[in-house]
Amino acid sequence: MNNVYRTSSDDIWNCLTCGLCYDGCPQGVDYPEFIKEVRDSNENGDIAHKGVFNLITDLMVDLDESKTSLEEVGNNDSKIGYYPGCLDFHDMFFELDVDFKSIADSSMKLLKSIDQDPKLIQMKCCGHDQLWQGDKGTFENLKEQNTKIIKESGIEKLVTSCAECYRTLSQDYDLPIEVVHISQVLKDADLGIDSGIKVTYHDACRLGRHMGEYDAPRDALANAGSEVVEMKHNKNDAWCCGVSSLMNCDDKSKALRKARLDEAKDVDAEVLITTCPKCLAHLNCMKDEQESVEKYDYDIKDLTVFLAEQMGGK
Numbered sequence: 001m002n003n004v005y006r007t008s009s010d011d012i013w014n015c016l017t018c019g020l021c022y023d024g025c026p027q028g029v030d031y032p033e034f035i036k037e038v039r040d041s042n043e044n045g046d047i048a049h050k051g052v053f054n055l056i057t058d059l060m061v062d063l064d065e066s067k068t069s070l071e072e073v074g075n076n077d078s079k080i081g082y083y084p085g086c087l088d089f090h091d092m093f094f095e096l097d098v099d100f101k102s103i104a105d106s107s108m109k110l111l112k113s114i115d116q117d118p119k120l121i122q123m124k125c126c127g128h129d130q131l132w133q134g135d136k137g138t139f140e141n142l143k144e145q146n147t148k149i150i151k152e153s154g155i156e157k158l159v160t161s162c163a164e165c166y167r168t169l170s171q172d173y174d175l176p177i178e179v180v181h182i183s184q185v186l187k188d189a190d191l192g193i194d195s196g197i198k199v200t201y202h203d204a205c206r207l208g209r210h211m212g213e214y215d216a217p218r219d220a221l222a223n224a225g226s227e228v229v230e231m232k233h234n235k236n237d238a239w240c241c242g243v244s245s246l247m248n249c250d251d252k253s254k255a256l257r258k259a260r261l262d263e264a265k266d267v268d269a270e271v272l273i274t275t276c277p278k279c280l281a282h283l284n285c286m287k288d289e290q291e292s293v294e295k296y297d298y299d300i301k302d303l304t305v306f307l308a309e310q311m312g313g314k
Contacts, residue, residue: 012035013039015032015035016244017032017035018205019209020239036131040134040136057127061124061138073119074120076119080118081119081153081158082120083120084104086125086277096281096288097284097288099305102305106309109311110304110307110308114191123149126164126173128167129164131172147174150175157179157180158178158179159181159182160179161302161304163181163205163279166181166206166207166211182304183216183220183275183303184213184216186307187217190223193310194225196227198227198229198268199221199273201234201274202238202260204275205238205276214235220303221303221307231267239256240256241256257285257286258286261287264298271301272300272301274301280301280302
């Protein structure tokens with residue numbers, strides 16, 4: 001808490017669970033894991049966006065056929081699956097000029113271009129937010145149902161474009177298949193792109209500090225001809241967007257996002273890239289809020305969308 005907000009708090013719900021405290025703890029205490037366990041079965045009323053995403057997830061658990069609403073596409077015979085997470089629900093409820101579904105479309109396009117033609121796996125929400133909000137019962141229900149879907153799909157590898165889904169499926173599920181983030185698939189890929197665009201990369205907490213993956217997104221961008229410049233706080237020292245687990249979208253977390261936007265502006269990036277839909281949503285939201293007082297003359301995009309756009313009609 002002190003590392004980010006420069007204030008102290010003994011409220012377990014104020015913790016971002018971003019993992020930045022690792023560097024400040026001489027004993028190497030896994031504080032996010034501690035917070036997760038303490039929150040289990042405790043009530044918290046500070047859920048962002050009026051808890052609408054929690055209600056959707058509750059419905060997914062109760063309704064047997066309820067999954068994401070994206071059209072089933074791809075190669076049904078493939079041993080590689082692509083899981084988009086809850087992108088369609090982001091499009092429904094975030095009033096932003098961001099097409100979240102394009103992340104799924106771009107991911108499928110990129111994977112097909114490197115001969116890893118996947119099938120889209122229609123699962124329910126992975127349960128990341130419920131687990132970190134202390135609702136372990138709902139998480140376990142989602143885990144059980146999704147594990148069944150994965151086993152019945154016949155896939156041997158599952159690719160996801162969401163940092164939180166990657167962390168959850170890798171660390172909190174017990175799956176008999178390989179789970180990878182799409183940046184790890186694309187890091188050495190020859191996409192036939194030479195963009196020449198100056199970009200900076202925002203490390204999502206779940207992909208970076210939680211999973212230790214800092215290089216793959218940067219390598220994918222560099223291999224596509226982008227000039228990758230680093231913000232002041234990057235890699236294991238990167239700042240969180242402030243709304244992990246859809247909690248604490250308040251003045252403090254907004255100040256954190258404002259500081260992050262300033263860092264991207266300071267390095268004169270043309271595009272700010274991230275790999276987490278929540279980071280994408282809330283950084284864009286703050287950018288829109290600041291339009292009347294400060295101009296951020298760059299775009300904020302998901303890694304897959306940025307790369308797919310550079311491919312054009314290929």
